[in-house]
Structure formats: structure tokens, C-alpha cells
Amino acid sequence: MLTHFFRSFTAMVMMIFVVLTLYVLNIYVDIAVKTILPSGEHGRVVVERGVKVRKFARQLEEQELVSSAKHFTVAYLSQYPSSSLQAGLYEISDSDTILDLVEKIARGSSVLEKITIVEGWQWRQIREAIRYERRFKLTSDHEILQHANNKYGSFLRPRGRLMSVEGMMMPDTYKFKRGISDVSIIDEAMKQQMEYLKKEWANRDMTTNYRSPYQALVVASLIERESRYPGEYSKIAAVILNRIRINMPLQIDASVIYGMGKHQTKLTHRDLKKDSLYNTYTRRGLPPTPIGMPSKQAIRAALHPFKFGALYYILDEHHHERHIFTATFEAHKQEKVKQKMVTQQTASNTQ
Known part of the structure; x- marks a missing residue:
């Protein structure tokens, strides 16, 4: 009889604990959905490869990108309990909620950089x-x-x-x-x-x-x-x-x-x-x-x-990105004289 009572009592406590946990979790997720990231924080955030959720959440809080590291952590782990953070550079708009940021990082919707x-x-x-x-x-x-x-x-x-x-x-x-x-x-x-x-x-x-x-x-x-x-x-x-x-x-x-x-x-x-x-x-x-x-x-x-x-080419002084091509050295020498005269004429005209 006593054993049955303790079993029932334990089950009731566990049920209350689960209900309270879910209630608190829902509160955090609700906050995450509704909480807009600090105003004026439109910009970018970097997720380094291999960083843990809680450590990254603390970094966000320290940089004042979220008001609470706990809100981000609960929101992320409740939505993606077995998913690691996707490394990358992420865009934050001033209308984003914590959950918006969670979704971007979990899906790897990072900004593509260029070289x-x-x-x-x-x-x-x-x-x-x-x-x-x-x-x-x-x-x-x-x-x-x-x-x-x-x-x-x-x-x-x-x-x-x-x-x-x-x-x-x-x-x-x-x-x-x-x-x-x-x-x-x-x-x-x-x-x-x-x-x-x-x-x-x-x-x-x-x-x-x-x-x-x-x-x-x-x-x-x-x-x-x-x-x-x-x-x-x-x-x-x-x-x-x-x-x-x-x-x-x-x-x-x-x-x-x-x-x-x-x-x-x-x-x-x-x-x-x-x-x-x-x-x-x-x-x-x-x-x-x-x-x-x-x-x-x-x-x-x-x-x-x-x-x-x-066999030869020389820069065309009339069109500086182009060349004049010749087949013999004599023709090449003559072209060099012509181009030198063009250079001198251009210089005298600018004086």
C-alpha cells in the first residue's frame, strides 16, 4: 500500500516537473519569438566553426546583440536539440527576433563572402x-x-x-x-x-x-x-x-x-x-x-x-592599350621612330 502511494506521488511530482518545464520553455520560446534584437543592431555576426550554443549565446549577450543569453540558448535547443551551430557570417536586421536569428544559424543561411x-x-x-x-x-x-x-x-x-x-x-x-x-x-x-x-x-x-x-x-x-x-x-x-x-x-x-x-x-x-x-x-x-x-x-x-x-610589336602612342605589329626589324625600327615623334608632339602640345 505504502509502495503504491510513493509510486503515485513520484509520478505526480514528475508530471508537475514536466508541465512546469514545458511551461517555462514555452515562455522562453514565446519571448524569443516576440523579442526583437536590440534596436540599431542591424549588421553581421560571425559563428566560428565548432563553437557551442551556450558559449555563442554568451558572446551575443556580451556584444549586446541579444538581451539574454538564456533566451537564445533555450530557443535554439528547444527547436534544434541535436543540431550544432552552422559556421558562417550572418546578417542581422533591426526587425529580427531571437528566433529569426536561431533559424538563420540552424539552417546555415549565412552571407556569402567574396574574393x-x-x-x-x-x-x-x-x-x-x-x-x-x-x-x-x-x-x-x-x-x-x-x-x-x-x-x-x-x-x-x-x-x-x-x-x-x-x-x-x-x-x-x-x-x-x-x-x-x-x-x-x-x-x-x-x-x-x-x-x-x-x-x-x-x-x-x-x-x-x-x-x-x-x-x-x-x-x-x-x-x-x-x-x-x-x-x-x-x-x-x-x-x-x-x-x-x-x-x-x-x-x-x-x-x-x-x-x-x-x-x-x-x-x-x-x-x-x-x-x-x-x-x-x-x-x-x-x-x-x-x-x-x-x-x-x-x-x-x-x-x-x-x-x-x-615578329615585333610596339605600343601605339595614339591608342595606349594597343600595339603596332611588324614583320621585320627594319619596319620595327621605323615604327619606333614614328611613335617617338608622336610622343614628342603630344608633349609639346601639352606645354
Whole structure:
């Protein structure tokens, strides 16, 4: 009899406890639904990877983004008891309730951030941009090169290994969630570049006589740095390939500068005489790697060069982004005189 009484009493206490718990929980959820985040707090909040709900709730309270850490914690765990916080950057509007914020984070509705790879950028510049952003988990250069070799080495250089990832990333703007590894962005940029290169390689002008897609990528990177006007990329490609056919030095300043590893635009006579793997004045043929990230237009031009016999080009002083092309050294010298006269005339007119 007494045992039966205690069992009934215990069951009643448990029932009261459950009812009270649900009642309190409903109060908190009701508060979370109705409570608008502090006025004027329209902005963004970062959820770091692996952070616990209670710790994040305390951070919100400390930053005065919510009035009560307990309200956020109860609201989150009552709705998503087994769900971890989704890392990312989240937008907060001044009309959001606590429950609105809970829903955004639980569903991973984070703001996509962006990083842009500019045409002609070098790998070191991309690396600097990634480090500057401080929004990635960083991967070592060695690991990234190994990754590139594993995925694309056999296509780019069937008879050898890649020594650099230079040239392998498509210039574009990439969107990502905060907290991902840098290799995720790099891999996407590589994928885009390699897919485009494969497509153009399959339809290339066979007279280009490239021994591998990698050589085409090297030429494309030279084109990208030599001209700012895509309309003449195919002509620049023709000059490069015409010179290679007759074993004539390419004499491309941008390659020399790349080999020096310096930020400069002008070269001295001494610079041109100093030998390196990238000095296209002292060495014939192509440099060993690309010298930057070529655009689609540059890749296409490298694989579909213009059909003419030009060996020289000089900047057109009337149209500063374009060049004048000539087939002989004599014609080139004459054009240099003409362009010098244009420069002098322009200077005298501005005085």
C-alpha cells in the first residue's frame, strides 16, 4: 500500500516537473519569438566553426546583440536539440527576433563572402589576398602544389610534375562561406581554369605545335601581361609562336620581372643582362612556368593565334592599350621612330 502511494506521488511530482518545464520553455520560446534584437543592431555576426550554443549565446549577450543569453540558448535547443551551430557570417536586421536569428544559424543561411582573382595576378598576390582576408583556414603551399599535381598534373604535364601552381586559377569572383579552408576556393578556381583549358585544347589550332597544355598556359600568361586589350591577344600569341619557331628570343619584360621577384615596371640594361630561368633576353624558348593567371581570352588566343608573320610589336602612342605589329626589324625600327615623334608632339602640345 505504502509502495503504491510513493509510486503515485513520484509520478505526480514528475508530471508537475514536466508541465512546469514545458511551461517555462514555452515562455522562453514565446519571448524569443516576440523579442526583437536590440534596436540599431542591424549588421553581421560571425559563428566560428565548432563553437557551442551556450558559449555563442554568451558572446551575443556580451556584444549586446541579444538581451539574454538564456533566451537564445533555450530557443535554439528547444527547436534544434541535436543540431550544432552552422559556421558562417550572418546578417542581422533591426526587425529580427531571437528566433529569426536561431533559424538563420540552424539552417546555415549565412552571407556569402567574396574574393576576386584579377587577370594577370600572380600566385603570391592571391596568397597575400587570402592571408589579408583572414577568413580562411590556411593550407601550406606544398600541400596546394601536391593537390594540383594529383588532380591536374597528368593533363598539364604528362611527362613531368608541376613545380608551381602559377597560371592554374581562373580569374573571377568566387563566393564562399566564412571559415572554409583556402584550398576550397583555390580548388574551385583551378577547376574552372582546367575545364576551360581542356575544352580549348581539344579544339586548338594544330599548327601551334605545343607539346603539352602547360606550354599553352605559359604562352597565355605571357599574353595576359603583354597587352591590356583582348582584341589583340591573338596577334601577341602569333608573335610569340613565330619567334619560337625561328628560335628567336621572346624578349618579354614581364617574364624577366617575374623571375626577379620584384614589384617593378621598368627594367635597366643590367637587369636584362642578368641571366635567370625567366630572362627571355638571355634564354630562348618559353619560361619554365606561367608568370600569372591568364584569362579565358588569353588562353583562347594562345590556342588560336592570328595568322600573320609579325615578329615585333610596339605600343601605339595614339591608342595606349594597343600595339603596332611588324614583320621585320627594319619596319620595327621605323615604327619606333614614328611613335617617338608622336610622343614628342603630344608633349609639346601639352606645354
